[in-house]
Amino acid sequence: xxxxxxxxxxxxxxxxxxxxxxxxxxxxxxxxxxxxxxxxxxxxxxxxxxxxxxxxxxxxxxxxxxxxxxxxxxxxxxxxxxxxxxxxxxxxxxxxxxxxxxxxxxxxxxxxxxxxxxxxxxxxxxxxxxxxxxxxxxxxxxxxxxxxxxxxxxxxxxxxxxxxxxxxxxxxxxxxxxxxxxxxxxxxxxxxxxxxxxxxxxxxxxxxxxxxxxxxxxxxxxxxxxxxxxxxxxxxxxxxxxxxxxxxxxxxxxxxxxxxxxxxxxxxxxxxxxxxxxxxxxxxxxxxxxxxxxxxxxxxxxxxxxxxxxxxxxxxxxxxxxxxxxxxxxxxxxxxxxxxx
Ligand SMILES: *Cc1c(COP(=O)(O)O)cnc(C)c1O
Numbered sequence: 001x002x003x004x005x006x007x008x009x010x011x012x013x014x015x016x017x018x019x020x021x022x023x024x025x026x027x028x029x030x031x032x033x034x035x036x037x038x039x040x041x042x043x044x045x046x047x048x049x050x051x052x053x054x055x056x057x058x059x060x061x062x063x064x065x066x067x068x069x070x071x072x073x074x075x076x077x078x079x080x081x082x083x084x085x086x087x088x089x090x091x092x093x094x095x096x097x098x099x100x101x102x103x104x105x106x107x108x109x110x111x112x113x114x115x116x117x118x119x120x121x122x123x124x125x126x127x128x129x130x131x132x133x134x135x136x137x138x139x140x141x142x143x144x145x146x147x148x149x150x151x152x153x154x155x156x157x158x159x160x161x162x163x164x165x166x167x168x169x170x171x172x173x174x175x176x177x178x179x180x181x182x183x184x185x186x187x188x189x190x191x192x193x194x195x196x197x198x199x200x201x202x203x204x205x206x207x208x209x210x211x212x213x214x215x216x217x218x219x220x221x222x223x224x225x226x227x228x229x230x231x232x233x234x235x236x237x238x239x240x241x242x243x244x245x246x247x248x249x250x251x252x253x254x255x256x257x258x259x260x261x262x263x264x265x266x267x268x269x270x271x272x273x274x275x276x277x278x279x280x281x282x283x284x285x286x287x288x289x290x291x292x293x294x295x296x297x298x299x300x301x302x303x304x305x306x307x308x309x310x311x312x313x314x315x316x317x318x319x320x321x322x323x324x325x326x327x328x329x330x331x332x333x334x335x336x337x338x339x340x341x
Contacts, residue, residue, distance in 0.1 A: 004113040004153075011122055011155030013286060018124075020110035021150040022103040025133075026093050031147070034103065036110050042146070049132025049142035056186040057086035058129035060285050061247075063108040063151070063340060065118040066328035071340040073126075074326050076104050078247045083128060086183035091141040092130055100128065101338070103149050108340045111151045118327065121156030157287040162316075164293030164308050165282070167221070168199045169271070170207035174222065174242075177213045181242030188244075192222040206282065208295055210271060211240060218269045224282035225249035227289065228269065229314045231278055235262050238269040248322075249283035254333065255321050262314070271297070278305045279312030289319045 006016070017040055024034030049055040059079040066072045080100035087094045104126060108115065116122035128149045132142030172195040175181025180188060192207075199207045206224075211217040218226055218238045225246040228236045235256040237249055256262040274280070280292035291311035295302045306312030311319070324330045328337065 001112050006153065008116055008120060008122055011153055013154050013157070016152050018111040018114045018151045018153070020107060021148055022107050024095065024147045026145040026147070031093070031095065036106055040150070044133045045135045047135035047137060049134065049136045052136060053139060054187045054190065055090055055092065055132035055142060056130065057083065057090055057092065057184050058127060058186060059083050059184060061126050062123035062285060063115055063126060064123040064327070065115055066337070067118055068328055069118065071108060071112060071115050073104060073108070073338045073340065075247055075251065075336050076101055076338050079128065082184060082245065083130070086185060087130060089180060089183045090185060092132065092145055095130060095147045105340055107149045107151050114151060114153045116153060123154055124151050125154040126151050162291060162311050164291040164306070164311065165205040166294045166296065167206045167208045167292055168202065168204040169295065169297035170195050170199065170209050173212035174209035174219060175212070177211070177242055179242060182244060184244060189222070196222055204296070211242070216270055216272070218271055218274070219243055221282055224284035224290070227252060227281045227283050228277040229279035229312060230276060233262055233314060234265060235314065236265045236267070236269060239266050240268065246283050248285055248288060252283055252289060252318050252322055255318060255325070259321050260317060274302050279315050280304050281315040288322055289315055291315050
C-alpha cells in the first residue's frame, strides 16, 4: 500500500482530514445500513439534541502496523461494548457491537494510506461517536441519531522522550458519585475544560480529581486512569463507579499480573496513601502509560521516588510489554489483536 504524502515525523495529536469516514443514521426506531463517505461535514437541525442538551458520546482507539506488516487494532470489541454502555446511560440507541467492529474495519481499510509504518510509534487514531440529530426543545431524548467513525493520523505521544508529569489536585470535581463519570460522554469533557485551562495556566500538566462526595479518594485525571506502584512492587489502581473504565488500564493490570508476575489490587485509593507509593502513571490509549513525578495539593507536594527525569521501573516495564503486545513483538492474549486486512 502506497502511503499518503504527509510528514509522519511531525505528526502531533490533532485533526487531519483523511479521505473516508463511516456514517449510519437512526430513524423510525432503526439504524440504516450505513456507508463510507468522503464528506466530512455534518448537517443537522439547529435544535438537534446534541446542540441543545449535549446528547452525545464517543470512543477512541488506534489502528497501526504490526511487526508482520498487518494493520491491526487493539481490543476494539471493548470500545464497542463501552460505547453501548455510554449510549444506554444517555438514552441513545445502541449501535450494534458487531456493526461497530465492521465499521472500524471499513474505515481503516479505506484510509490505509494513512496508517503509519511499523516501528514509527505513530498511529491512525479512530474516533467513533454518536449524537442526537432530531430537534428538541422540551428536555427529552431525540428520536434520530447519527453514528460516525472518522480517522486521523497521530504521532507518537512521547516524541521528545518520556518526561514525568506534574499534576495538580483540582479544586473542581469531574463526575458526581452516581453521575456519568463511568461513561464516555462529551459532557464530561465540556465541564473539564475550565479545570484543565486553570491547571495549565498554573503550570501543571494535568488535574487529579478526587471523589466529589468526600474529596479523600483518588478518581482519575480528565482523560486517563491512575496506576500506582507500592514499595513491594504491587500495582494498585483506584476503584470507583464514577471512573471511566480505561481499556489501557485494564490491559496493563493483566500484563502486570500475567506477564510480570506482580500482585495487582483494584480498590479504593485514599489521597493520604499516595506518599507511600513509589511510582505513579496515567493510563489511556494516547500515551499507554505516562509517568507522573509530582502531585501538588495546595501547599503540599508529593514527589514520587521515581523522580522527574525518567519513568519508574515498573511503569517503564509495563509500557514496554504492552506496546510489544500491541505491535506483535510478543504474543498477545487471545482476542486482543484485531486484524484489519
Ligand atoms: C477515554 C478515557 C480514558 C482512557 O481510556 P482508554 O480506553 O484506555 O483509552 C480514561 N479516562 C477518561 C475520563 C476517558 O474518557
